[in-house]
Amino acid sequence: MTTQPRFPHAATALLLAVLAAASCTRRGGCTGEYCGTLVIAGTSDVTTLLPPVSDAAIDRDVFDQILLRLADLAPGGSTIGDAGFVPQLANRWEWTDPLTLVFHLDPRARWHDGPSVTAADVAFTFAAYTDTAVNSPDRNTLGHIASVSALDSLTAVFHFRDRYPEMFYDAVFHMRILPAHVLGSVPPATWQTAEFGRAPVGDGPFRFVRWTPGQTLELAADSTFFLGRPHLRRLIWRFASDLNTAITQVAAGEADAVEVLITPTNIKRAQDAGHLTLYPYSGSTYTFLRFNLRANGDSAHPHTIFADPDVRRALVLATDRPRMLQSVFAGHAKIPPGPMPQLWAWLWVPQLTVPPFDTAQASRLLSGRGWRDTNGDGVRDRNGKKLSFHLSVPSTSAVRQQYAQLLQEQLKAVGVEVLIDQMETATQQERLHSGAFDTALESWNTDPSPTSSVPGNWGRGGGSNFGHYASATFDRQIAVATSATSPDSVTAAWIAAFGTLAQDAPGIMLFSVDMIAAVDSRVAGVRIRPDSWWALLWTWRIPPDKLNERDRVGG
């Protein structure tokens, strides 16, 4: 006689009970215009939510929702003068003299914990951003502003030290106005780790709800937002390990938006998902190969290969950039004629051109400088030294690795040996800082203005001028570009500076990616600002007839 085992039946019954109970969710009943929930797939976790101590892009994305500026850059707006800006906390402003800018705050603006936003908050914010103890990365950029004071509760006055084209931009763009009543009692030296950075009080269209480190960050719409109620009710960031995982989440319908796709493979994945709409916008990054003009690891001496501008020019000519662009991006990128992203559209002018691919001219230049293949091994040499160098590339970037291989192949055709060194990003940064490299493939993420990155990256003494490029002409042109008062003269000075750079060839400008965001097709009114992808989220909406069960949850 056999007995039936009881356990499997009990287990099955329990499982069915759990499944039945699980189906009895507390469904929300939110209906109408203000019910949407948008889940954004982020590629890294937030660092801190206290703006003066952060310059990470993901932090900025959240700041855009919870903490306002006095005025913000309009989509496509110029950073020169104030015409390209739209009101935020300040509903108007005026110049009382060439060095004094007065902002009038919108009396309707409120902090999420109740008090009004006042001019004292503005003065407090400037003091915080320029306090050495707070150590804001933006402190130097605010150096032109002598003081900020509160004339009355709704009037803030900025005094500048000198006149220059981006006075207004500096006054409004780098600072998010902070609540003095919350942060005033926090010692500046402790701001790096302050509690506010984990649970901020804001004044923007969305208020902070919670942040579970490494997992999610949630914001809720402020239905009383003075510039208009946001249509989306909840914003949730899901932090993925990398871009691939983020795209998988969006393709699987577990997230609604991802800000970039980058490669043709990712674009196809998003297209194949069927429920996503793709939104192209101008990118804020550019990628280039940097030559180290000083000896590898010894900045006191010139580099035996790259100190010679003719050799650098030859390498630029020997690089078939259109073909590389097609191979890697299938056309979803552009070759910048200078160190500039697509975001600076006003600098993509016909006067700046990309040098043609010309191996014959490259060979002539190299031979003219004494680099010839004397031993028939396929690599040019001079005085017994091979024309061979190392190229450092971060192992985390598949695109740059592809470019490294293509560069290796193309330069081999003109008798140049390229040795690829793959390394972690942190290791590459270390090498760049110590000057222990020959060449490096770098990507730069820029601000809306060239002022903050170009001088530092290519000017003499610039903090990120790792290749030690030095040109008095270039520096002079940059000085004009950052101090001229008319927009036309500013543009002309930048064009001249980039022309000098193209002539001196301290690097090979390779690509600026066409940014493409993927957003669930039920979302309407999608507008993406190139310099700050999610800055206009509060104007996005999910029409009532497109709401799904997840949008209605918790309403």
Place this chain on the structure above:
Amino acid sequence: MLPWLLRRVAAGIAIVFAVVTLTFAAVHLAPGEPFQPADGRPVNRAATERLRHVFGTDRPLPEQYVRYLAALARGELGESFSKRRPVAAMIGNALPNTVLLAATALLIDFALGIAIGVFQAARVRRRSDVALTNITLFFYSLPTFWLGLVLLLVFGQWLHWFPVGGITDPVVYDSLSFAGKLLDRLRHLALPALTLGLVGAGGTARFQRAALLEALGQDYVRTARAKGVAESRVLVRHALRDALLPVISLLGLALPFLLTGAVLVETVFSWPGLGKLAADAISARDYPVVLGTTLLVCAAVVVGSLLADLVTAAADPRIRLSA
């Protein structure tokens, strides 16, 4: 037994200390700087210097080491460079997730591994045994991250049977009933736990099969058979009890495998555990978090191996813990 235990505890503390010291040296000597912008933004040298001062990385390495040990003695793991929050709190958030994942994976590993091993031993050299040998070898040879990616693609993105990442559904979780929350967590746990568990089960099955076959050749098994005991009873009651002992010791060895495997699996599935925390911290050169997670994992492995020895000794009267 007490002297043995004290010696093992002392040795364990020495191992943890050595690992922490080596890790401290390794992370500080590795190229890279904790406070460089990672997303290609201009470097602000003054701000970087100030951060070095605030977090103490501008001091000589021996001084940093002594300060770290002193803080450790006070029970402090320091502040994260990249996330600006206490390391202990970050580990406190991540640890339960890793424990949940590792425990579930361990359950899958041993339940499946032992079952397959027993099944194979009972059908040794038959076609099913050969097939399962190849299958278990296949899974045992798979890199965990690759298996994870395949499961994620097939069951997550293509079939939509399971979520593709995270620990809960951030949109609906709060609105679910208790049972709904439980099911949501199980759905999110399934793929990462299966990834770790299947690879482990491949090894456990092979180990269990070999141990059981050895036990089946013993005299007491032959005696049992000669007395007419049913084959299934011989297998389960007599041979398996003996053959489980080496598998118990395997438990202690499984812990390091699970914790190191978790680094990759947690990254693939965006599972917010210790492994992902450590991997992110290594990329960001977040020394306090790297050291904190290493310390914890090392201590867990030492304690796990000690417990495995104790359990084995308790289960096997032939083992004395006095040597």
